[in-house]
Amino acid sequence: MNIDLSEEAAEYGRQALRALEAAGGDRLVQLAEQEPGRREAIVAPVLGELGAWELDPRGDPGELEAAAALCRSAGYWAVAYPLAERLSRPADLDVDGLVVVDQRPAAAVAGLDLRWAAVTLSGRRSRAVARAPGGPPRAHAFVTGLDLEPTDSDGGGDVALGLVLPCWTLLGMLDRAIDLSRAHVLVREQFGQPLAAFQGVQFQLTDAEVERCGLEMLATYALWSIQAGRDDALDDALALRLAAVEAADTVFRVAHQLHGAIGFCDETPLSWVSRYSQPLRRLPLGLSATREALTCRLGRRGLAGLFSETP
């Protein structure tokens, strides 16, 4: 595997970061929440200009990396739009996107005029129709229940990408949470010195960073596993998801702690990034359910590595 994304994909991600900032940056999620009916109009055009809908992540390894880089950049600005889900669309279904679901199908796809497919971990696919959300987005972060109409059981190969790309979005959110925390502790002074001068603060920041950079490695690995068409790509995707949910818990806990009360205020981006990380952390599986699913799949054979039967 490659340790890093290709330079082309990384550059595409950087360009996307700047384009999304120019299109509103932190304001994008705020506008979407204020005017949920215009969510598509607020976000989709800039993604279209970036060529998001022409990407073929299931067909081209380079475009898979570009898709991951784009999701990460969208996560950085907490863009409230199911980009990863749209980029995960199955190659053989005439739909706009794919969501992975469990026994209680739901996804952050409320209020969009898009056609969805849903797939379970075991590969059962359905047409999915988003119900009307209950209450304002402030309360549900665009998560809504899905009505499913079963179609086939051919989605085994669809699942891994459907789990991995949202983890790249979450990774972008963790990038941002750490950048925000770093900037805050460098300027906020208490007892006559910046918070960054306190070792208790520094150590919390390092705990968060270890989680973030470990997640980055696992995200790259899971992407490579899909690119290589490995049989255990789903194991790798679940392993990534487990690490992502755990990392998010640590990083956001640290970010809020270091920001103090200001971090809860809507005038700070952390408040938005933190709230809009919730759907990614809870759906389709939360921490316990992800670990259970991974453990069940690993059985006695373990995870591919230095001492597994399949390296």
Place this chain on the structure above:
Amino acid sequence: MGDAAAALRAELRGLVAEHVPQDFLGAFTDDPADLETAQRFCRILAERGLLCLAWPEEFGGRGASVWEQTVVREEMWAHHEPRGAQYMGVNWVGPAIMRHGTAEQKAAHLPPIARGEVIWCQGFSEPDAGSDLASLRTAARPDGDEWRVFGQKIWTSYALMARWCFLLARTSTGEKKQQGLTVFLVPMSAPGIEVRPIRSMLGPHHLNEVFFDGLRVTGADVLGAVDQGWAVVQEVLAFERVGIARYARCERLLQEAPTVLGQAWDTLPAELRGRWARMLVRCRRARLLAYRVVSLQAQGRVSPGDSAAYRIAVTRLDQDSGEVLMEIAAYSPGSGRLAGRFRAEVEDHWRYSQASTVASGSLEMQRILLARSMLRGPARAS
């Protein structure tokens, strides 16, 4: 990692299987046969050019790729380091002598290290200078054309069996405490050195005190320049940026657990199996972080923060996996050689892992390095 690395891994596993007893738990036990095993294994590696794989060809190495070096680190640590203490001579004493040694020092020291014949110890830590190494007090006082060394080192691994010591001592006092330090290469058999072993939970030979009472050293024993030892030591520490591949042993034991337990595996609480799966993910995470450091190092752009992040992840993994494995091992069948060996390996792993956040740069030092890197560097988005 490539075909060469895969072939090397297979070769090393074959050699371990053939020459290292299955119940081997490292060279440093109460049984002298274990040390003999390690010394014999080193000679076998040396004969095949595998002991100093990373060294340049002019010094008897193969100029191996960073990935081949990584394979050696992984396979040796996974199998309880059958090179014994030789890794120290091979990994950083030899390279430091190559960089800073005189022709005479290279001729005297490099061939025995390359042949796996000599054990070195590291005279760094002192009772009042642990993480704050530059505060050390062991002093080499001028005595005519020579120096006489007085002072005490502590936590010195393998000192009782070492033939040479890589000694850091103060030769003068500068404006900063990092100034005025000098590296000496001293024979442990010289008069004026006394070693006292410290009994510990890590097992014999891991911890010792070394007392210097008038040890005579000359200019021929100095590595590099007098008073410039701190720079040498910084380089030495940089050689060890990736350090021990602790994740490899964790992964081997975790991966073996279901096989060893057999039917008993199904009696494990579901929550414990979940922790086992989580530890396997953590092994992969630590391994990939190590590969990232190796890759960045090969490109010449690794920062202390990168290696610190890896070290924090891997040392915590070492301890966390030790806890999970101890709990799993309690379910292993009572009799049978396989289960007995597994329990012994797990107990050894747990015990030794307690030192992983203390040895070779404490967890706190790694967090300080990472914090410094995060706070001084540019923001990610820039």
